[in-house]
Amino acid sequence: MFSDGYQQNDGYDELLQADGVPRAHSRRFVSRLRSISDEEIQRRQRTAEASLFNLGITFTVYGHEQGTEKIWPFDLVPRIVEAKEWNRIRKGLEQRVRALNYFIDDIYNEQKIIKDGVVPEDLIRTAKTYRQQLQGFHPPQGVWCHISGVDLVRHSDGTVYVLEDNCRCPSGVSYVLENRELMKRTFSQVFEGMSVLPVEDYPERLLDTLLSCASTKTEHPTAVLLTPGVYNSAYFEHTFLAQQMGVELVQGPDLIVEGDFVYKCTTHGLQRVDVIYRRIDDDFLDPQVFREDSVLGVPGIMDVYRKGNVTLANAPGSGIADDKAIYAYVPEIIRYYMSEDAILSNVPTYVCSKPEDCDYVLSHLDELVVKPTNESGGYGILMGPTASQAERDECAAAIRDNPRNYIAQPMLQLSTVPTMVQGELCPRHVDLRPFVLCGKDIFVMPGGLTRVALREGSMVVNSSQGGGSKDTWVLRFEERDSCRRRIFRLCPIRFNPPKKKVIRQCLVEWRIRFSSADILNALKM
Amino acid sequence: MADSVFISRHIERAENVARFLDVNSSLTMGDGSSLQDQWSPLVFTTGDQSFFDEKYGVANRSNVIQFLAFDQEYDNSIISCVSRARENARTVREVFPVAIWEQLNKFYLMVVAAEKEKDSLTELSEFCDRIKLASSTIIGLIYSTMSHGEPWHFARMGRLLERADKTSRIVDVQYFLLLPRPQDIGSTLDVVRWSALLRSASALEMYRREHGRIMPSRVAEFLLLSRDFPRSAHHCLIAIQDSLLRITGTERGTFQLRSEQLIGRLRSEFDYTSINDIISKGMHQFIDHLQTQLNEIGAAVHDDFFTNPQARTASQQQSQ
Numbered sequence: 001m002f003s004d005g006y007q008q009n010d011g012y013d014e015l016l017q018a019d020g021v022p023r024a025h026s027r028r029f030v031s032r033l034r035s036i037s038d039e040e041i042q043r044r045q046r047t048a049e050a051s052l053f054n055l056g057i058t059f060t061v062y063g064h065e066q067g068t069e070k071i072w073p074f075d076l077v078p079r080i081v082e083a084k085e086w087n088r089i090r091k092g093l094e095q096r097v098r099a100l101n102y103f104i105d106d107i108y109n110e111q112k113i114i115k116d117g118v119v120p121e122d123l124i125r126t127a128k129t130y131r132q133q134l135q136g137f138h139p140p141q142g143v144w145c146h147i148s149g150v151d152l153v154r155h156s157d158g159t160v161y162v163l164e165d166n167c168r169c170p171s172g173v174s175y176v177l178e179n180r181e182l183m184k185r186t187f188s189q190v191f192e193g194m195s196v197l198p199v200e201d202y203p204e205r206l207l208d209t210l211l212s213c214a215s216t217k218t219e220h221p222t223a224v225l226l227t228p229g230v231y232n233s234a235y236f237e238h239t240f241l242a243q244q245m246g247v248e249l250v251q252g253p254d255l256i257v258e259g260d261f262v263y264k265c266t267t268h269g270l271q272r273v274d275v276i277y278r279r280i281d282d283d284f285l286d287p288q289v290f291r292e293d294s295v296l297g298v299p300g301i302m303d304v305y306r307k308g309n310v311t312l313a314n315a316p317g318s319g320i321a322d323d324k325a326i327y328a329y330v331p332e333i334i335r336y337y338m339s340e341d342a343i344l345s346n347v348p349t350y351v352c353s354k355p356e357d358c359d360y361v362l363s364h365l366d367e368l369v370v371k372p373t374n375e376s377g378g379y380g381i382l383m384g385p386t387a388s389q390a391e392r393d394e395c396a397a398a399i400r401d402n403p404r405n406y407i408a409q410p411m412l413q414l415s416t417v418p419t420m421v422q423g424e425l426c427p428r429h430v431d432l433r434p435f436v437l438c439g440k441d442i443f444v445m446p447g448g449l450t451r452v453a454l455r456e457g458s459m460v461v462n463s464s465q466g467g468g469s470k471d472t473w474v475l476r477f478e479e480r481d482s483c484r485r486r487i488f489r490l491c492p493i494r495f496n497p498p499k500k501k502v503i504r505q506c507l508v509e510w511r512i513r514f515s516s517a518d519i520l521n522a523l524k525m
Numbered sequence: 526m527a528d529s530v531f532i533s534r535h536i537e538r539a540e541n542v543a544r545f546l547d548v549n550s551s552l553t554m555g556d557g558s559s560l561q562d563q564w565s566p567l568v569f570t571t572g573d574q575s576f577f578d579e580k581y582g583v584a585n586r587s588n589v590i591q592f593l594a595f596d597q598e599y600d601n602s603i604i605s606c607v608s609r610a611r612e613n614a615r616t617v618r619e620v621f622p623v624a625i626w627e628q629l630n631k632f633y634l635m636v637v638a639a640e641k642e643k644d645s646l647t648e649l650s651e652f653c654d655r656i657k658l659a660s661s662t663i664i665g666l667i668y669s670t671m672s673h674g675e676p677w678h679f680a681r682m683g684r685l686l687e688r689a690d691k692t693s694r695i696v697d698v699q700y701f702l703l704l705p706r707p708q709d710i711g712s713t714l715d716v717v718r719w720s721a722l723l724r725s726a727s728a729l730e731m732y733r734r735e736h737g738r739i740m741p742s743r744v745a746e747f748l749l750l751s752r753d754f755p756r757s758a759h760h761c762l763i764a765i766q767d768s769l770l771r772i773t774g775t776e777r778g779t780f781q782l783r784s785e786q787l788i789g790r791l792r793s794e795f796d797y798t799s800i801n802d803i804i805s806k807g808m809h810q811f812i813d814h815l816q817t818q819l820n821e822i823g824a825a826v827h828d829d830f831f832t833n834p835q836a837r838t839a840s841q842q843q844s845q
Contacts (some may be wrong), residue, residue: 047651181551184551184554184555184650185551185650185651188550188554188647188648188649188650189647191554191555194555195555195556196555196556198555198717200716200717200720201716201717201720203733204716204720204738204739205716207737207738208738211737211738223737243730243733244730244733245733245737246730246732246733246734246735246736246737247737473555
């Protein structure tokens with residue numbers, strides 16, 4: 001079942017230890033997997049692929065001639081994250097998103113962090129994603145980045161690093177939900193005895209987050225999802241989320257600004273819109289303010305926005321936190337606003353706008369990964385160690401020409417997860433994009449999108465460049481612990497362990513929720 | 526003609542059972558906790574707890590699937606429903622277009638084959654998908670290839686009586702299990718389970734479009750009182766009355782038959798009931814009343830049209 005690739009695997013595998021023995025948290029899964037025949041697994045894999053075709057779960061690759069829709073390959077073997085580790089990641093993500101939100105708010109208002117010399121002013125001023133027009137603005141409820149996707153990778157040293165923050169329109173969450181559904185439908189055998197946190201409530205949480213940030217004081221705010229249209233690469237996700245939340249999917253021309261409000265056109269006339277989950281870039285949002293040639297946006301919408309009569313999620317200008325040069329400062333940003341150390345590590349980053357970093361990068365191009373500060377989707381990246389001399393020279397020239405536009409990082413050895421390749425499980429590199437919702441509270445979806453580079457040895461997981469995806473399982477805390485915690489929470493006595501009688505009383509009321517085995521376990525403690 | 530009531534009623538029942546199984550299986554997957562607690566509500570929903578307890582004892586996954594899908598001794602299992610629908614259809618083959626009979630027969634053979642293969646336990650969702658698809662195909666064929674005359678209206682009544690009953694059962698059983706307890710006020714709603722409740726009536730997407738966020742009273746309102754949603758009890762009652770009056774030709778608001786009286790009364794009760802009335806009077810009592818009435822309507826239809834010769838003549842005269 002496991003290929004030879006696993007015998008000489010010197011990297012970090014999420015499921016197996018270096019000696020090929022399953023890690024403690026994946027032991028149960030691997031033994032289940034081993035109990036299923038190879039043929040059966042392959043048959044399930046084919047069924048899953050057929051389902052993807054039937055469901056039309058596709059994405060668009062720009063520049064592809066024949067047929068713009070592509071199936072995004074799905075692999076049956078999930079990435080499994082242990083409960084304790086996830087808890088740490090979750091806290092780290094909450095901290096990071098909270099800090100970034102403070103940061104964006106500060107940048108567009110008092111700029112204390114610049115005045116205190118933590119982040120150089122120059123970096124902000126020259127960021128392509130900085131929006132002068134928002135200076136002095138306070139978004140409803142103080143939230144800028146309602147939805148963020150934070151890319152995480154694990155290096156061969158076992159440490160989980162944040163690779164980048166996505167505070168504009170991070171996509172991929174629909175695949176998380178679909179992958180889980182697909183797993184349940186086609187590979188139910190592997191779930192037996194496993195205890196995995198559900199992801200299915202995400203659309204509800206998203207809707208909740210959006211509505212909780214409604215600017216106007218209406219009792220029943222209306223939200224819509226604004227898409228650039230059917231040719232966008234993430235159009236499937238737009239339709240999916242709109243359907244799951246039960247909100248209208250609209251395009252620019254469906255919305256109009258009249259007086260001080262935004263309205264959508266309906267068969268019964270105009271209906272006011274309070275929250276817009278926009279999946280189009282700042283640049284195209286409002287031709288009167290940003291790009292004049294945009295036909296995707298809504299003329300005048302920024303005016304309404306600045307008056308506080310509509311909520312845009314994410315807020316225009318949030319992209320400043322995505323800039324990869326700003327990324328290098330995030331640990332300090334966290335320390336500055338939260339007075340605590342970052343829980344999740346940053347990848348060591350050379351910011352080419354610093355002369356000493358730039359010199360280092362230029363002389364070590366063959367060991368580093370160079371990234372443009374303001375691109376996404378894996379475009380424009382130079383993998384120093386594998387690039388040709390000509391490519392490196394070209395990159396060096398580009399860096400000299402505009403150092404602000406580049407950062408560099410050491411080449412990471414991404415962790416692997418067993419992946420089905422021609423009937424065998426081979427180690428393939430993965431990353432992880434958890435999704436974080438920030439409204440009145442912060443919510444981190446358990447797990448996230450695991451992307452996998454299907455080519456042997458490749459570290460490029462982007463869907464546009466031959467990546468696939470996997471289901472991500474965050475395991476629950478062992479039943480004993482979680483049951484005890486839940487029961488204790490219900491008991492009136494807070495600090496002393498409750499007497500058995502009290503527990504019993506609670507249990508009578510809660511017997512529907514807990515099985516007798518849970519109850520016995522709890523009483524034993 | 527009685528058979529067309531039963532055919533569509535049994536098909537509808539088989540489909541609902543498949544949907545319950547599918548949703549419950551997906552909900553319990555990865556749950557890791559004791560399976561017994563997760564599968565027993567499904568047995569409650571059937572209302573045939575005692576039969577199950579006696580024959581199976583433990584409500585685990587495989588027992589409940591065997592019971593609800595393949596138990597030929599249990600009247601309401603998928604296999605019993607489909608085979609009875611087929612038996613009914615055999616006796617009235619002349620009423621239906623060939624395509625419907627063919628589809629029904631295929632449906633039956635598929636379920637029998639699935640029972641033999643026993644793969645259905647591991648590939649439950651595939652099996653349930655096939656049941657749902659087969660049922661939809663039959664409903665679609667009946668709708669689009671059969672004249673909308675008396676047999677058609679009887680078939681529709683049979684289907685919707687069953688549907689109203691099943692939807693209300695879902696609300697009855699699940700609502701109280703999921704409602705936050707008084708001491709738990711302020712904690713977040715178990716959205717995953719509430720969504721599953723809606724999904725088991727195929728109502729999730731339509732509910733979202735109507736109400737957005739999940740709120741317990743709205744969910745109950747949607748499943749019981751929506752006029753537009755085709756699986757809500759109210760929608761079913763409206764259509765049942767419509768079909769009945771088309772058959773008898775009686776004017777709305779009046780009645781000549783017991784069945785007309787009962788459906789008219791129940792429907793107008795639903796027309797003028799709000800969810801707050803239901804909650805303050807007691808959800809369970811309300812649903813209990815609904816189910817008793819549905820049973821009485823079913824019996825009255827039978828009496829009025831298929832057993833009492835006088836009533837049969839009366840209806841024939843009216844339809845001429």
